[in-house]
Amino acid sequence: MNRTEIVIIGAGSVGLAIARRLSTTGKKIVLLERHNTFGQDTSTRNSEVIHGGMYYPTGSLKARLCVDGNRMLYKLCSVHNIPHRKTGKLIIANTEDERQNIEEIYHQGKINQVPHLRMIEEQEIKRLEPNIRAKWALLSPESGILDATELMRYFEQEALRNGVTIRYDHEVIGLEKLKDSYKVMVRRDNGKIEEIITDVVINAAGLYADQISAMLGIDIGKNQYRIYWVKGEYFDVNEHHSGKMSHLIYPTPTPVSLGIHVRLWLDGSYALGPNALYVDEINYDVDPTHLDNFFSDAKEYLPFLEKSDLTPGVAGIRAKLQAKGEPARDFVIRNEYDKGLPGFINLVGIDSPALTACVAIAEEVARIYKKTG
Numbered sequence: 001m002n003r004t005e006i007v008i009i010g011a012g013s014v015g016l017a018i019a020r021r022l023s024t025t026g027k028k029i030v031l032l033e034r035h036n037t038f039g040q041d042t043s044t045r046n047s048e049v050i051h052g053g054m055y056y057p058t059g060s061l062k063a064r065l066c067v068d069g070n071r072m073l074y075k076l077c078s079v080h081n082i083p084h085r086k087t088g089k090l091i092i093a094n095t096e097d098e099r100q101n102i103e104e105i106y107h108q109g110k111i112n113q114v115p116h117l118r119m120i121e122e123q124e125i126k127r128l129e130p131n132i133r134a135k136w137a138l139l140s141p142e143s144g145i146l147d148a149t150e151l152m153r154y155f156e157q158e159a160l161r162n163g164v165t166i167r168y169d170h171e172v173i174g175l176e177k178l179k180d181s182y183k184v185m186v187r188r189d190n191g192k193i194e195e196i197i198t199d200v201v202i203n204a205a206g207l208y209a210d211q212i213s214a215m216l217g218i219d220i221g222k223n224q225y226r227i228y229w230v231k232g233e234y235f236d237v238n239e240h241h242s243g244k245m246s247h248l249i250y251p252t253p254t255p256v257s258l259g260i261h262v263r264l265w266l267d268g269s270y271a272l273g274p275n276a277l278y279v280d281e282i283n284y285d286v287d288p289t290h291l292d293n294f295f296s297d298a299k300e301y302l303p304f305l306e307k308s309d310l311t312p313g314v315a316g317i318r319a320k321l322q323a324k325g326e327p328a329r330d331f332v333i334r335n336e337y338d339k340g341l342p343g344f345i346n347l348v349g350i351d352s353p354a355l356t357a358c359v360a361i362a363e364e365v366a367r368i369y370k371k372t373g
């Protein structure tokens with residue numbers, strides 16, 4: 001039986017950022033991941049946008065960790081040559097209702113201390129983005145894009161260099177609270193079962209964070225930790241339109257998603273998405289019959305678009321804490337000592353903007369870990 005000080009479950013952007021951050025403490029750390037490499041679930045299946053932080057409610061973890069995470073991520077990407085670009089973003093409006101909506105986002109952004117936000121009108125929009133149709137827009141100069149795979153590779157290599165043991169093809173299948181420690185049961189790809197004893201468990205299991213919580217007897221219904229899977233599909237846009245936009249272009253958001261937006265790639269090509277569909281299975285196929293909806297939504301603000309420009313692309317699945325129709329929820333990041341589980345640091349409902357926030361989330365976890373002492 002192996003003995004360690006910290007077990008982290010999940011090698012997505014969040015688990016890896018935590019592994020890299022805690023690797024500087026000199027503690028013995030094991031990171032367990034059920035896939036054969038990092039980032040196979042949500043962290044490589046998203047818009048790769050570095051968000052500004054204006055959408056989230058005052059005082060929420062999402063607001064604070066997104067605004068801090070944005071700043072920290074640009075710095076880290078610059079220092080360590082991780083491909084990224086501060087493109088800026090326009091949240092656009094074409095009706096009076098939409099204009100009011102983006103003004104509210106502007107005011108929320110000001111409260112959240114998002115830097116340099118500005119409301120702009122048609123003339124300036126035309127100058128910045130001559131190919132789109134929009135009467136008003138909220139300009140967020142601090143929004144941008146990055147290469148999430150290269151970010152995770154950097155975290156992985158840093159963690160390894162600082163002595164973290166990373167075990168791919170190791171699925172956590174059980175957890176047990178012992179007197180002053182935890183027993184972690186792990187199934188390897190060859191079917192062999194192993195046990196690890198650890199002082200601290202950090203749950204960064206994304207789509208399965210509720211199942212990991214339940215393994216320690218947490219009632220996920222009573223504690224509102226049940227995770228709802230919300231799929232987001234993308235459609236690629238024909239390459240002959242590459243370079244037609246330089247900013248990220250977003251419509252006004254809905255309660256479950258930021259809307260079908262223009263997802264820019266670092267090479268100048270782009271896709272449209274994601275939509276938001278509550279699902280009960282993990283299936284990353286894109287339904288081609290959804291093309292009509294994508295086309296009609298995007299045609300509103302991309303007048304040059306033809307239906308034949310669109311082809312099914314990739315999909316990702318969000319780990320949301322709210323059921324369909326319920327209001328948006330905040331991240332849960334806490335030591336579960338009040339549930340009789342001291343040293344179980346639980347991260348649940350880590351949906352957008354967690355890619356942006358991953359470095360700040362890792363700082364938050366380090367702060368909680370320090371108090372665990």
Ligand SMILES: Cc1cc2nc3c(=O)[nH]c(=O)nc-3n(C[C@H](O)[C@H](O)[C@H](O)COP(=O)(O)OP(=O)(O)OC[C@H]3O[C@@H](n4cnc5c(N)ncnc54)[C@H](O)[C@@H]3O)c2cc1C
Pocket residue numbers: 009010011012013014015032033034035038039040041042043044045046047048049050051170171172173204205206207208231232233274315316317318319350351352353354355356357
């Ligand atoms: C369509 C879409 C668009 C998005 N766009 C953006 C965006 O533009 N900007 C942004 O900031 N955020 C965005 N997000 C959100 C962001 O992608 C996620 O919040 C973030 O990637 C979550 O990272 P994670 O490490 O928590 O989860 P994951 O990347 O899912 O990692 C969790 C890991 O845990 C592993 N795991 C699970 N259970 C076990 C187990 N039992 N044993 C071992 N390993 C286990 C999984 O295999 C997985 O690798 C988007 C999400 C979606 C779906």
